Every structure is written in structure tokens, then in C-alpha cells.
Amino acid sequence: MGQETDRIVVVGAGHAGGSVVAFLRQYGWSGPITLVGAEPIPPYHRPPLSKAWLKGEADAASLALRPENFYADNAIELRLGTVATAIDRATHTLSLNCGESLAYDHLILALGARARKLPLPGADLVGVMELRTAADADRLKAAIGEGRRLAIIGGGYIGLEAAASAQALGAEVTIIEREPRLLARVASPPLSTFFQDFHRSKGVAIELDAGVEALEGQGGQIAAIRLSNGKTIQCDAVLIGVGAVANDELARACGLSCGNGIEVDAASRTSDPAIYAIGDCTFRPLEPYSRNVRLESVPNAIEQSKQAAASLCGRPPPAPEIPWFWSDQYNIRLQIAGMPFDVTETILRGDPATGSFAVFHLAPDATVRSVEAVNAPPEFMAGKLLIAKRKPVPRERLADMAVSMKDLL
Amino acid sequence: MPKVTFIEHNGTAHTVEAKTGLSVMLAAITNNVPGIDADCGGECACATCHVYIEPEWQAKVLAEAGAPAAQEASMLSFAATTQDNSRLSCQITVTEALDGLVVRMPEGQH
Ligand SMILES: Cc1cc2nc3c(=O)[nH]c(=O)nc-3n(C[C@H](O)[C@H](O)[C@H](O)COP(=O)(O)OP(=O)(O)OC[C@H]3O[C@@H](n4cnc5c(N)ncnc54)[C@H](O)[C@@H]3O)c2cc1C
Ligand code: FES
Helix, strand or coil, rough: CCCCCCCCECCCCCCHCCCCCCHHHHCCCCEEEEECCCCCCEEEECHHEEEEEECCCCCCCECCCCCCCCHCCCCEEEEECEEEEEEEECCCEEEECCCEEEEEEEEEEECCEEEECCCCCCCCCCCCCCCCCCHHHHHHHCCCCCCCCCCCCCCHEEEHHHHHHHHHHCCEEEEEECCCCCCCCCCHHHHHHHHHHHHCCCCEECCCCCCEEHHHHHHEEEEEECCCCCCEEEEEEEECCCCCEEEHHHHHHHCCCCCEEEECCCCCCCCCCCCEEEEHHHEEEEEEHHHCCCCCCCHHHHEEEEEEEHHHHCCCCCCCCCCCCEEECEEEEEEEEECCCCCCEEEECCHHCCEEEEEEEEEECCCCEEEEEECCHHHHHHHHHHHHCCCCCHHHHHCCCCCCHHHHC | CCCCEEEEECCCEHHHHHHHHEEEEHHHHCCCCCCCCCCCCCCCCCCCCEECCHHHHHHHHHHHHCCCCHHHHHHHHHCCCCCEEEEHHHCCCCCCCCCCCCCCCCCCCC
8 A cells, every 4th residue: 555545543642643743744644644632632842831831931822732723734634632442453443432433554652651640548639630731730820829838749850840830939839759869760869969959949848758648638628748757748739740651551452562661663663563652652772772761751752753754654764862851940951861871980060059060970981871961051962962972081071161061072 | 924944954945934923943843844853842952943044144133033142052062063154943033024034954953
């Protein structure tokens, strides 16, 4: 069958789903494309949900991935508010919750991830929230005005960004973290210390080493959190931000290989040649690190969208990228490139007390594996290039702010 | 509406309508112009919206959009294939005076 008649169905209208349909048309795919999404609105940017959008500094148009008429203009059929319920690989059909089914020649799963639930007593009280969708963000926004007390369970990126935004809106914020430091799973100790100090200096309370015993309510509404350390935090609202889990059930149910997410190759193909998977729901090879990982980031969603679109359109695969991520809190921009796999050494460049510094993580052969840059774009950009080059760097020069990053490349 | 022309590295030109008040990057995204990825959505965090301003437009862009601010300048100084006329297109706002603007795209954005 040729492109002219082959039907592509994309399931999941998030960042990856919204991107892959655009790349398919850019790369010249001329056959029919249908984008099926459970949410009621077309694909949008999630990063602002904990940042500008939460603070009321972004409008709906700027949140949208593409303008509304984009899909019709590019002959992309949108099926919003529609959940795919099953895949029949033998007959190439996708069942929808409305009772209909869609035939496909190529299926792309862009199912994303969902907020992890905590099996806690009281988790169903009114005022206990999570933050994954625009609808979640609107609920949270309504709960965090001046003087409202917000308790955030989980000191990861989403929790910290929400804390910064809520604090800016005048809310009283407490972050509750089970580990002995913030960002324990996703950043190095110097970063944790820096963000702990910064949030505290802004008036955010932080409870570390603190497990949650129960959420306590009054008349069905959240009122307090009881901690394992004996403390009780009074609050008007709770945000649970303890990570995300891949939406891979649809894939598992039809027998596709899954690990921590749907297993794909470097072209985003699953174990079924007619099915691709992209974005947060995938367990993917990461060539520069010779490993398989599940990433949750916009750059990853875009890279895999390009891989799948290029493969379907018969174009050469895009060059492999170094994974990266950013986070904005207050006036701090954190940019991270690479992954700290096989690292044995940490090099600090700059002084955290100045609010601008970078932490480089090196393998035993003195090659840079990852960099965490706080208000330090040159270190981020040059660090990304150094990671890709795999060139050993002189440690003393890397630590010396008097040596320009340019001279290290 | 002002028009902006994006020329791909392979020479393919795309002339699109660009809304005033929005960025040059958004004009590309709105019209699905290949070669502008804009991973960060215009936050000046990714440098995947890198363009070269055609020489005859450099003075006008400078007058309308100003010189790159600190964040843009430091991102640009390390972007792959940076030239003197490099800009991040998310940091240039479309105005009537920029009607006819021509920008070129680098070979890759990563
Ligand atoms: C608050 C927040 C802040 C973030 N900040 C950053 C940041 O600063 N930088 C960064 O790089 N990344 C950030 N991320 C992560 C980034 O948004 C994700 O990595 C990205 O959205 C992944 O895209 P995706 O398409 O894989 O998944 P999603 O965007 O989650 O989209 C998946 C979509 O699939 C739909 N779906 C699932 N199952 C079905 C089904 N069976 N039928 C139909 N539809 C279905 C879901 O409803 C959803 O709309 C943030 C995420 C959040 C929530
Ligand atoms: S869109 Fe990311 S820097 Fe311009």
C-alpha cells in the first residue's frame, strides 16, 4: 500500500501526538491522519501549567501547541474527548469509548503518563489535587490565592515549580518530602541544597525526611496532613506531585513488549511493525548512554515524533540528541543536559551563592556525562556539546570560571 | 498581515503571514514551516528556533526588536553554527515594519 491511501491513527493528543502529526505533514505524508485524544482540547504545552499559566501570566492561545485551525488546514482529523479502549492487532482496528472503531494501517501510540496516586487515607477528600492537565491546573489555580495554605507532597520539579508559582500568588506553601533532600531522584546534592535554601528564603516551609501518614478532612474537605515525624500541617489544599507512571495499559493489553513503558527502537517502532510509540509512554534506547530509559520531557517527545514521522515517510532518521530538560522557579532557570550514568566525579563551576553556577558530572575517563546549569546558559549549551563530543576535559580548567566554556570545546 | 519568508537549509522558501505582536517563531509554528522546532515554546531555553537574518534586514530587525538580551545572547553564542546574523526567532516580535522579512535556517537545530 502507498502513502496516498495508508491511514495513520495517532492515539493521545498531547505534546508527542500533536508534534508527530505536524512532522508527518512537514515530511510530506499525504494519506489520512486521525488524532484521537481523551482530553477535551487540542494539544497544548504542559510546562506552563506549573509556571506562567498557574501564575495567570499566559493565555489559552499561548498554551496551545498550534492554532485551532491548524488541524483542519493540514487535513488532520481531530477526535477529542475520545478514549481508545482496545487495539486489535490482527484486524488493525482501534476501539473507541463511543462504540466506534477506527481502521489503521499505521498506529502511533502517544499515550503520555499520568500522575502517580498515593494510596493514602483521605486521598479522595475535596481539595486534594494533582497536576498533569490544563483542567488540573485550573483547579489548582482556583485554590491558591492570597493567604491560602497549600501543602505539596513531593519535592520534585512539578512540586517545586508549583510552590514557586503559588508563593508568588501569596499562598502559604509547605513542601513535604520523604527523602532527606529535595529533587532526590532527579538532581545532584548541590542542586538540592541550592533549591532548598532558595525556597526557604522565599518563605516556603520544607519538611524533609517526612512521610505522610494520612490526609485529614473536615466535612469532606481537606484540612490537614499528618506526618510520620509527628507533625501536623494545617492546609486548605494539597497538591500531590510524586512522579508519573506511563500510560502503557493499552499496549500491554494487546501484547506489545513493555518494560518501564512501551518498548521501542531508535525509530520509535514497537514490537509490532504497524505500531509506533512516542513520548512519555515509551521505554526507549538512549544511544549516547547505551541504555534504555523512560524520559518525561518535551524535547524527548519532539525527538521521538521526528523519528516516527521520518520512518513512516521513508526519510533518513534524525540525528540522535542529547536529552535535556528545563525548569523555571522564581527567577531561576535550571537547564539540565545528559544523564548522570556511570559518573564518578562531580565538578562545581561557579559559586551557588551568586545564584549562577553549574555542576558537571564526569565518567572515569573525564568525559562529561551530564550538566546541571543554574542561570548559566553557556555552561548548559557548551555542556551539551561536550557530552555529545565525548572528549575528555581538563578538570581544573572546567572548574575555573576564568576559563571560558568556549575554550573547553 | 506582514509576511515573513523562511528559507530552509536546502533552499526551499516558505512565505507565510505573521501576526503582529507574536514572535517570528510562532509564525513558523502556526504555518508548520519545517526547520523551526521551538522545543521550549518560546522561553529562550532551547535555541531550537535559531535563524539567520538576511543581511539587508539586519538593521531593521535591530531597530524593531533590539539587540539580543543577555539570555538570548548567551544561548546563541553556543548554538551549533552560530553566525553574526544569528537570532532566536522566539525573541523577535513581528511588527508592520518587518513586513517582508527574510530569514534562513541552519542545517540543524540540535
Ligand atoms: C506541570 C508539568 C510541567 C512540566 N514541565 C516541563 C518542563 O519544564 N520541561 C519539559 O521538558 N517537560 C516538562 N513536563 C513534561 C512534558 O510536559 C511531557 O514530557 C510531555 O507532555 C510528554 O508528551 P506526551 O505526548 O508523551 O504525553 P502527554 O503530553 O501527557 O499526552 C498524552 C495524551 O494522551 C492522552 N491519552 C492517554 N491515553 C489515551 C487513550 N487511551 N485514548 C485517548 N487519549 C489518551 C492523554 O489524555 C494525554 O492528553 C511537564 C509536565 C507537567 C505535567
Ligand atoms: S523556542 Fe526555545 S529558545 Fe526559542
